[in-house]
Amino acid sequence: MTGFMEAFPVVFSSPVNLLLVFFGSVVGIIFGAIPGLTAGMAIALCLPLTFAMEIVPSFTLLMSLYIGGISGGLIAAILIKIPGTPASVATVFDGGPMADRGEGWKALSVCIVFSFLGTMFGIVIMCLFTPILGTFALKLGVFEYFAVAVFSLALVSVLCGESLVKGLIACFIGLFLATVGAAPVDGFPRFTFGIHDLDAGFNEVPALVGLFAISELLNSGKKANVKQKIAHIERHGFGMSAKEFFGQIPNAIRSGIIGCFIGILPGIGGSVCNLLSYGVAKTMSKNPEKFGTGVIDGLVASETSNNACIGGTMVPLLTLGIPGDAVTAILLGAFTINGLTPGPMFYQQNISLIYVIFAIMIVASIATFVIQYFGIKGFTQILKVPKNILLPMVMVLCIIGSFGVNNRIFDIWTLLFWGIIGFLLSKFEIPLTPIIMGFILGPICETYLRRGLMMSRGDFSMFFTRGVSGFFLVISIILVVVTFAAQIMKALKKR
Amino acid sequence: MENRIKGFLSGHKGSLFALVMFLFFLLVIIFAKDIRLLVVNTTVDARFWPRIIGIGGCALSILLFVQSLLEERKRDGGVDVKEEEMDPDDKTRSIKTLLLMFLYILGLEYLGFVIMTLLYLFLQILVLTERDKWNYKKFLVIDLVFTFAVFVIFRYGFKMMLPTGDFVNMLGRLV
Structure with missing residues (x-):
């Protein structure tokens, strides 16, 4: 607790940090x-800005972007009935009808308040679970790390997209792209075809930005010209009564727990937990028929869980060094840039820094709450900027971000390469998240597999005979087999 | 004839993709043979992991091929059916966007950030905007303001390097 309290003065010690919180949240x-x-795109674009910063301002900016990015999704979900981020899909179900009824402000304020409470709930869970998992992680060896990485890849491949085979192929594409460059352990270049710029492999920033942002620009088209119809809002105090607020507390706690739990599991993230919490809230409600017609219960479930997920995703990153989703994958890159390697030793050796990150998250969530609450009218104006103007500007920012990584044009070419891959694969309904997870976790998998096999003198059974690694590998196999069988059964039933 | 080929390609999109992926992962296995080794006579060398990826990818591609073939047969009874295709206008936009990006990156090396961004941004906005909504004056103002604002913020605010361009550098030296 003392360490935690000592972390706040570090954040407040410099006005630059406070400015970065404001800038990042906005x-x-x-x-x-x-x-x-x-949110991932925002972090990837701003990552080069942190190269010259110290670790505290650097994470102040990145965490503010993360929290602001997840919370911001509610604005579009309510006012134009399009989720700003995949984490706000369920917010549309009740937010849209409320805005149509002229209750746009009530929907917005409920979402803003419960987004804030969700983030705080996630941070509390993170503070409680990180030390426990951190201590446990110290007992893990190369076999266990390989197994946990495989489990993460299996989970992502199973949960992203409708077809397991397509998810796994995406994951293997990512694993292959990670092999380009120097091999771990012996360091000889692989698949570089004589291009020396590839000796260090593809950089994460252009890869991630290209895969998501450039493919979005290439996929835009007619929808870039569609003018958004924005619901009118009138500000009335907090928008909800004290009775309504306290009546939602059980729903919020339940959704917060779901969000945190989903966040801790690698690869699922906010896009699933908001729908899951919405479904659970509907099932447990006395009036499930009212869901989807514009009730605050649905908004509370969706927004509390997707924000609580943020704290959850940070737990495996800080304790195991394994990113849970695309956003934490970029944060892992940010740690590396600052010369730090998240993992069990990181937790033991940098406990004060971890407390500072907790403090940054609390400050950023308060800032996001205040900025969203008082600046909501301003943010609605941004929704009016048409995509045919906005996307080319984003492209220019992507170029700057990619160039900033190493100050070389080659990284911009790799940005385009990854963008084309993302665009082509999306045409064949191949999910993109397993590609990036395969790309990030590939070197971890290979290093630990090779080290494990060297230790066991080529005996693979060691991976199964050790308790934790055996457990995760068996679970991964069961997960893949059961999902595959379920998909075959579903296809046969359709026949 | 051309329509038949187009119909076949779009009707068998899934299985053709699986075939392409199979060939790709096969190439991974073949090229993995050429990886130089530091330590020989060991099963876990630098070729080991790419081989696993190649073999796993080939197996998954075969699975996807079978799955897609069954789905295609079930859907159209073996008859070539046109799947939902990309709008021709959107296709043209995507190709033009790709071409613009290619030229933008190529130009950055020679003409630098400011000149190329001014050109790219204006043309990209035109490409993404429907012809009847083209407003040259408005687009030009947005282009100028955004390009110079971004240049000043990143170059002088964040002290970041931006591509200056060989040609511009050469001109600078001459002046």
């Missing part, structure tokens, strides 16, 4: 609010 909310732009 930019994050804007990226979250505009459909097609995501």
